[in-house]
Amino acid sequence: MELKNILESLLFSAQKPLSTKELRDVLAAAAGAEEADAAAKSLAKAKESDLTEALEQLAREHETAARSYRLACVAGSWQFVTQPDYAPWLRALVGIKVRPSRLSQPALETLAIIAYRQPITRAEVEQIRGVNVDGTMQTLTERGLVEAVGRAEVVGRPQIYGTTAMFLEYFGLRRLEDLPAADELRRIVIEKPPGPVTAEPGLATHPPDQLVLQPAAPESGESKKSEAGGLPEPAV
Amino acid sequence: MAEYKVQFEVFEGPLDLLLYLIKKEEVDIYEVNLTKLATQFIEYIELMRQFDLEIAGEFLVMASTLMYIKSRELLPVDQQVQVEGEEEGEDPRWELIRQLVEYKKFKDAAARLQVLEGEQENIFPRVPGKLEFENAAPPPKPDVSIFDLLNAVSGVLQRFNKRENVGEIFEDKWTVSEKIEFVLRMIAERNTVRFAELFAGAASRTEVICTFLALLELIRLRQLVCTQSEPFAEIEISRAVAAGVPPAMEGGILSTHRSTAMEDGPPGDAPGSPASSEISVDSPPGGTPGSTAGETSAATETRQP
Numbered sequence: 001m002e003l004k005n006i007l008e009s010l011l012f013s014a015q016k017p018l019s020t021k022e023l024r025d026v027l028a029a030a031a032g033a034e035e036a037d038a039a040a041k042s043l044a045k046a047k048e049s050d051l052t053e054a055l056e057q058l059a060r061e062h063e064t065a066a067r068s069y070r071l072a073c074v075a076g077s078w079q080f081v082t083q084p085d086y087a088p089w090l091r092a093l094v095g096i097k098v099r100p101s102r103l104s105q106p107a108l109e110t111l112a113i114i115a116y117r118q119p120i121t122r123a124e125v126e127q128i129r130g131v132n133v134d135g136t137m138q139t140l141t142e143r144g145l146v147e148a149v150g151r152a153e154v155v156g157r158p159q160i161y162g163t164t165a166m167f168l169e170y171f172g173l174r175r176l177e178d179l180p181a182a183d184e185l186r187r188i189v190i191e192k193p194p195g196p197v198t199a200e201p202g203l204a205t206h207p208p209d210q211l212v213l214q215p216a217a218p219e220s221g222e223s224k225k226s227e228a229g230g231l232p233e234p235a236v
Numbered sequence: 237m238a239e240y241k242v243q244f245e246v247f248e249g250p251l252d253l254l255l256y257l258i259k260k261e262e263v264d265i266y267e268v269n270l271t272k273l274a275t276q277f278i279e280y281i282e283l284m285r286q287f288d289l290e291i292a293g294e295f296l297v298m299a300s301t302l303m304y305i306k307s308r309e310l311l312p313v314d315q316q317v318q319v320e321g322e323e324e325g326e327d328p329r330w331e332l333i334r335q336l337v338e339y340k341k342f343k344d345a346a347a348r349l350q351v352l353e354g355e356q357e358n359i360f361p362r363v364p365g366k367l368e369f370e371n372a373a374p375p376p377k378p379d380v381s382i383f384d385l386l387n388a389v390s391g392v393l394q395r396f397n398k399r400e401n402v403g404e405i406f407e408d409k410w411t412v413s414e415k416i417e418f419v420l421r422m423i424a425e426r427n428t429v430r431f432a433e434l435f436a437g438a439a440s441r442t443e444v445i446c447t448f449l450a451l452l453e454l455i456r457l458r459q460l461v462c463t464q465s466e467p468f469a470e471i472e473i474s475r476a477v478a479a480g481v482p483p484a485m486e487g488g489i490l491s492t493h494r495s496t497a498m499e500d501g502p503p504g505d506a507p508g509s510p511a512s513s514e515i516s517v518d519s520p521p522g523g524t525p526g527s528t529a530g531e532t533s534a535a536t537e538t539r540q541p
Contacts, residue, residue, distance in 0.1 A: 131249030
């Protein structure tokens with residue numbers, strides 16, 4: 001009997017999503033049962049990596065078979081879920097609104113900052129957003145999407161926040177590394193431009209005696225640039 | 237507590253407004269003309285004032301930063317004052333651009349999260365019915381009364397009765413709020429924790445008492461429930477099922493600090509001692525009204541050597 005088929009049957013009848021660890025425990029328990037046959041016994045020491053491999057293969061098979069459901073891994077646990085195309089009928093079946101209301105724009109922004117930069121203090125979030133985040137943080141904490149994960153070893157020992165398993169479930173993510181553009185946003189490297197183009201043409205960015213008033217004609221990009229080049233670059 | 241919010245059109249803050257203005261100009265953030273931006277920003281604030289909208293402090297801070305940048309631009313390069321202690325690279329323009337680019341990236345990330353959120357709404361997990369041959373669930377465990385908890389904690393305190401005669405004074409290193417975090421972490425890791433496990437690592441009476449007060453506080457906040465499989469069995473602590481929205485945690489923790497302070501007061505006068513009023517007292521042998529006194533006297537009792 002193939003491992004992936006055994007796992008499929010377990011996930012098919014499980015009451016909740018199962019992690020590879022839980023699945024391995026089930027296999028071990030089955031092997032330890034009195035009536036266990038050779039096949040069951042052979043799986044007693046199955047490694048989690050083997051299980052992950054089998055599950056991933058199973059998920060791929062379901063994908064190619066193009067069924068109305070697929071095998072998904074959310075927050076490290078595997079379960080069968082329906083394909084989004086069938087949502088209208090499923091909503092009619094389930095009836096009640098199963099999911100809480102959608103997150104507001106500020107809540108999503110705050111959540112994005114915490115998700116990519118965790119662990120992070122409230123002050124750091126505010127620095128990036130430029131506004132107070134007390135209210136949104138409270139909403140996110142109440143909804144169980146973020147939680148305090150400890151305290152920063154700086155003055156005042158402020159609490160630091162991170163996302164929860166619920167966060168991964170809410171967005172259907174397998175793990176934090178699967179966040180869109182995770183590598184880029186973890187550490188945003190922002191290239192410093194050679195000289196920010198900020199001066200309005202005609203402004204006194206040269207000493208007054210060298211200043212030539214520009215004619216009202218539209219500035220060519222080049223003269224703008226040369227002006228920018230002469231902008232303050234603090235002496236080394 | 238209501239969030240203090242300035243909702244002007246869709247701007248969540250000054251950075252949001254700046255991004256909107258830049259987008260309107262159809263230029264790259266790096267190439268934006270900050271002096272022009274400053275003028276537009278201040279026009280907007282003026283407009284907000286005309287509409288009699290309250291302007292949050294953050295907008296004014298941004299306006300003054302922009303004015304500072306603009307005023308610097310008006311001076312010839314060689315006459316600009318080098319601000320004391322301003323290091324190389326701390327050009328205010330650059331600082332602002334950096335902030336804008338970073339904010340923009342997270343705004344985009346938020347948009348992607350929103351897409352995921354929408355997609356996830358259309359995905360339904362398989363929820364199989366309960367298997368029929370499953371054993372009947374064990375009968376609901378009876379609630380634990382405050383007296384059971386007190387008995388259990390005094391059992392734990394026995395450990396320290398012998399050792400604390402040394403006469404050395406230790407610093408009080410533990411606070412109830414820290415212990416609340418500790419208990420919550422422990423419960424989050426495993427769903428149920430045995431009573432004794434909570435105190436396994438405790439090194440002194442004070443630490444035991446802090447943990448115990450944290451436990452009482454969490455029960456009061458309906459975060460945790462205590463159950464016993466049978467009378468005199470080990471008490472088990474688990475997360476309350478329908479936890480709902482807990483009453484403001486902050487306030488709760490503060491009130492615990494008050495109740496620790498009350499240890500010094502005369503026993504019995506704790507006004508409506510919050511921790512005990514919410515615990516179901518279902519098996520006290522003839523002592524229901526005394527639950528308040530019971531708790532405070534226990535607290536004083538534990539202070540005796």
